[in-house]
Every structure is written in C-alpha cells, then in structure tokens.
Amino acid sequence: MAKNGTPKGAAAPAAMNGNNKRKRDEKPVQKTNKKEKIVEEEEMDDEEEESEEESDNDNDDEDDEEEEEGANGTEAKSDAAKEDIEIDFSANDAVAIAAGGKQINYDFSSLDLSEPTKKGIADIGFTKMTEVQARTIPPSLAGRDVLGAAKTGSGKTIAFLIPAIELLYKLKFKPRNGTGVIIISPTRELALQIFGVAKDVLKYHNQTFGIVIGGANRKAEADKLAKGVNLLVATPGRLLDHLQIFKGFVYKNLKALVIDEADRILECGFEDEMKQIIKLLPKESRQSMLFSATQTTKVTDLARISLKAGPLYINVDEKKETATADGLEQGYVVCESDKRFLLLFTFLKRNLKKKVIVFFSSCNSVKYHAELLNYIDIPVLDLHGRQKQQKRTTTFFEFINAPTGILLCTDVAARGLDIPAVDWIIQFDPPDDPRDYIHRVGRTARAGTKGKSLLFLLPSELGFLRYLKHAKVPLNEYQFPTAKISN
Numbered sequence: 035m036a037k038n039g040t041p042k043g044a045a046a047p048a049a050m051n052g053n054n055k056r057k058r059d060e061k062p063v064q065k066t067n068k069k070e071k072i073v074e075e076e077e078m079d080d081e082e083e084e085s086e087e088e089s090d091n092d093n094d095d096e097d098d099e100e101e102e103e104g105a106n107g108t109e110a111k112s113d114a115a116k117e118d119i120e121i122d123f124s125a126n127d128a129v130a131i132a133a134g135g136k137q138i139n140y141d142f143s144s145l146d147l148s149e150p151t152k153k154g155i156a157d158i159g160f161t162k163m164t165e166v167q168a169r170t171i172p173p174s175l176a177g178r179d180v181l182g183a184a185k186t187g188s189g190k191t192i193a194f195l196i197p198a199i200e201l202l203y204k205l206k207f208k209p210r211n212g213t214g215v216i217i218i219s220p221t222r223e224l225a226l227q228i229f230g231v232a233k234d235v236l237k238y239h240n241q242t243f244g245i246v247i248g249g250a251n252r253k254a255e256a257d258k259l260a261k262g263v264n265l266l267v268a269t270p271g272r273l274l275d276h277l278q279i280f281k282g283f284v285y286k287n288l289k290a291l292v293i294d295e296a297d298r299i300l301e302c303g304f305e306d307e308m309k310q311i312i313k314l315l316p317k318e319s320r321q322s323m324l325f326s327a328t329q330t331t332k333v334t335d336l337a338r339i340s341l342k343a344g345p346l347y348i349n350v351d352e353k354k355e356t357a358t359a360d361g362l363e364q365g366y367v368v369c370e371s372d373k374r375f376l377l378l379f380t381f382l383k384r385n386l387k388k389k390v391i392v393f394f395s396s397c398n399s400v401k402y403h404a405e406l407l408n409y410i411d412i413p414v415l416d417l418h419g420r421q422k423q424q425k426r427t428t429t430f431f432e433f434i435n436a437p438t439g440i441l442l443c444t445d446v447a448a449r450g451l452d453i454p455a456v457d458w459i460i461q462f463d464p465p466d467d468p469r470d471y472i473h474r475v476g477r478t479a480r481a482g483t484k485g486k487s488l489l490f491l492l493p494s495e496l497g498f499l500r501y502l503k504h505a506k507v508p509l510n511e512y513q514f515p516t517a518k519i520s521n
Contacts, residue, residue, distance in 0.1 A: 209262025212284025
C-alpha cells in the first residue's frame with residue numbers, strides 16, 4: 035500500500051490467439067514519434083492494464099423494468115431542479131471551491147478525524163493525501179454531495195471511504211441500525227478491493243461492514259445483512275436482489291451512497307438496475323458521492339438522479355496534457371499475426387522476474403494462451419469472467435501478493451483495481467476504444483510511481499494510433515529485432 039493513500043488492488047484477465055478479430059481503421063498513420071530499440075535485459079518490462087470487454091454481470095435474476103427517477107417513490111425533480119444539477123464536466127470552478135480558495139494541505143494529520151480512523155490510517159502507513167483525496171475529503175466530511183472525476187490510480191477509494199466511515203462514527207451506528215453506507219462497484223474484484231481497504235480503515239471502529247457480490251452465496255449474505263451491516267460494499271445486480279427480495283435487509287437509515295466507477299457500471303449494462311436501486315433507497319438526509327473517470331451522457335443522467343442539486347464537482351486532471359499517468363512510459367510494436375505469439379513469448383521469457391499484466395480481448399483467448407504458456411514453462415495466472423467466483427478471488431489475491439509474476443486477463447481487471455508494483459502492461463489485443471486503453475494502462479504507474487506499457491498492433495491496425503493521439507495518449511514505436519525473437 036502506498037503511503038500517499040492509494041490502496042492495494044488487483045486485476046483480471048482474458049486472452050485469445052493471434053488471429054482474433056480486430057475492429058480498427060486500417061489506414062496507416064504517419065509515425066512521428068521516435069523509435070526506441072528494446073533488445074537487452076531492460077527490454078519492455080511493463081505491466082498491462084486489466085481489460086475485458088465482458089460485463090461482469092453479477093445479477094442472477096432477470097432485470098426488472100426500468101423505473102422512474104427519484105427515490106422512495108417520490109416524484110422526479112421539477113425541471114428547475116434538474117437545471118440546478120446539470121453537470122458541466124468541462125468547468126473548473128468547482129475545483130477552486132474544493133480548495134476553498136486556500137492552499138491545500140496534503141497531510142492526513144490536518145484532517146479533523148476520529149481517533150479510531152486516525153489509528154487505522156496510521157497502521158496502513160498513510161501520511162500524505164493524493165490530490166483527489168485532499169480536495170474531496172474535507173467537503174465530504176462537511177456533508178457535501180460530490181461528483182468526482184480523476185484518472186485511475188488517483189486514490190479515490192480512500193477519498194470516499196474516510197468521509198463515509200466518519201459519518202457512521204459520528205452517528206454512533208450500531209448493528210441494530212442496519213446499513214448506513216452503501217458503496218456500489220462495477221465488478222466483483224473491485225468490490226473485494228474496496229472491502230479490504232474499508233476493513234483496514236475500520237480496524238479500530240465498532241461499526242460492522244460486509245460485502246454482497248454476484249457469484250457469492252446469497253443466503254450467507256442475507257444472514258449477514260439480517261445481523262446488521264453498517265457499511266456495505268456491493269455490485270449492482272446482487273444489491274438489487276437483496277433490496278427487492280430480502281425483507282430482513284434494514285436500509286431505511288441509509289445516510290450515504292457512493293457510486294464508484296459510474297461509467298464502468300453503465301458500460302456493463304447496469305443502467306436499469308441503478309435506476310431501480312436509487313428509487314428504492316431513502317433519499318432524505320442522504321449524502322451521495324459519484325466518481326467517474328470518463329464523461330458520458332448516461333453518467334450525467336445518473337448523477338442527476340442520485341446527487342442533490344448543485345453537487346461539488348472535482349476534476350484533478352483537467353489541466354493535464356496527457357490522459358495517462360506522468361510516470362508511464364508507453365510504446366507500441368507493429369508485428370505480423372504469425373509473429374505475435376513468438377514476440378509475446380520472447381518478451382515474457384525475458385521478464386520472468388517482473389510483474390506483468392497481459393490483456394486479451396476474450397475469455398477464450400486468455401484460457402488458450404494461459405494453457406499454452408504454462409505448457410511451455412512460462413508460468414502464468416489467468417483471470418476472466420467465465421471463471422467461478424472462488425477461482426477469480428483466489429487468483430486475484432495471489433497476483434496482488436506476489437512480488438513477481440504474469441497475469442493474463444480480460445478487461446475485468448482494467449478498472450479501478452490497484453495491483454502493487456506492476457512493471458509492465460502488455461496489450462496483446464488492442465481495445466475497441468481509447469478509454470479502455472487508458473484504463474488498462476492505469477494498472478501501472480499508479481499514485482506517482484513509474485511503469486511501462488506495450489501495445490501490440492497488426493500493420494492494418496495502425497489507424498488506432500490516431501484515436502489514441504486524439505485522446506491525449508503519447509506513444510513511441512518500439513522495435514524488436516527479428517533476430518531476437520525466439521523460435
């Protein structure tokens with residue numbers, strides 16, 4: 035765990051063979067970036083973002099019909115109220131508000147926190163806040179609704195956990211009071227990561243905490259909820275199940291709702307579930323926080339129905355010239371399809387002492403390449419959406435705790451997860467969208483550290499570089515001499 039308040043996390047895998055489909059503009063792009071040779075021991079040891087186009091859909095039941103905006107059956111806001119909560123993602127005035135017009139203090143010791151929270155933070159080793167934490171925590175402690183935009187790896191998990199935990203502490207929540215805070219996450223792995231960080235921060239508190247996710251035992255979750263879970267981490271589908279079906283779930287005293295990775299939640303197809311969840315949850319006297327790495331119309335709509343009018347908008351990356359982390363060294367290599375696997379094999383063989391994540395476009399591809407690489411004595415772990423939850427969880431934490439290793443995965447691991455000390459991110463299959471590229475490479479160079487990434491491209495896929503350039507993603511072309519590629 036980094037000392038700047040960014041918690042540990044994990045990634046998920048998926049892969050396919052060198053002939054899998056690509057949806058790229060085939061028109062080549064003029065190469066303007068300098069070429070760099072990568073041949074000896076310092077070749078490309080970068081880790082790759084966990085990327086997976088499958089939605090981590092954890093709802094075991096059929097979706098109910100989409101419901102109206104609002105909460106607890108109340109009518110949707112008036113047109114005037116809607117106007118008040120319109121979100122302008124390009125505005126930066128809220129950042130000044132977040133700073134209060136004063137110089138920001140980045141020391142955790144400057145926050146007015148309870149002793150149990152201070153002790154938990156001290157045990158984790160946090161001393162300095164990241165920018166998103168320094169700008170989010172003080173107004174959140176004061177009760178403001180927050181709409182946050184920040185690059186992956188910015189430390190926003192702590193940014194919303196500390197205010198939520200402090201709220202429970204000040205209200206003296208006990209198990210009999212039921213659930214006071216709900217944190218919604220797009221994937222099971224990210225939910226597990228948030229749950230782990232919450233457990234650390236709550237170490238000296240008396241408040242209870244729990245998690246409900248798809249793939250887990252529903253009855254065991256219901257039994258835990260019946261005993262009273264003050265802080266609940268959940269994925270959308272399973273949360274809606276419990277809200278609709280389990281009468282022993284006490285949430286009438288809900289005081290805070292956190293929606294993390296809102297854009298990813300919507301990309302996974304949970305728009306209807308989120309509308310139903312927000313309608314079911316109490317709205318009066320509820321503080322809400324919504325975080326999203328990217329701007330979409332659907333995210334704006336979700337913010338409108340979940341946040342109070344006039345939320346505080348915080349964007350710490352607005353003035354950045356690039357969409358990726360400053361410490362990230364990014365490159366691409368052009369390779370014919372019949373050489374792609376040999377290039378991957380050569381790279382991994384030379385980086386066995388590094389921590390590497392390799393992204394593939396499908397679960398079948400992850401499985402295929404994992405079996406092949408393990409067979410030829412390149413030990414790898416694999417993570418994808420078709421695995422049973424226990425297998426995914428075991429693999430997830432095994433890779434997190436390993437000092438070195440190779441993880442093959444789909445995009446299930448590309449969002450939000452914080453895997454310590456990843457050296458290289460390899461994208462064997464390019465994603466369908468530059469935003470997915472950004473989320474993949476966000477698994478490395480987190481919270482001020484350094485990392486490397488490498489994108490594999492077919493000659494016909496060079497057109498994708500234009501989209502990356504438009505998205506403010508700088509890449510250099512790497513050359514891997516044919517003589518250095520293993521046969």
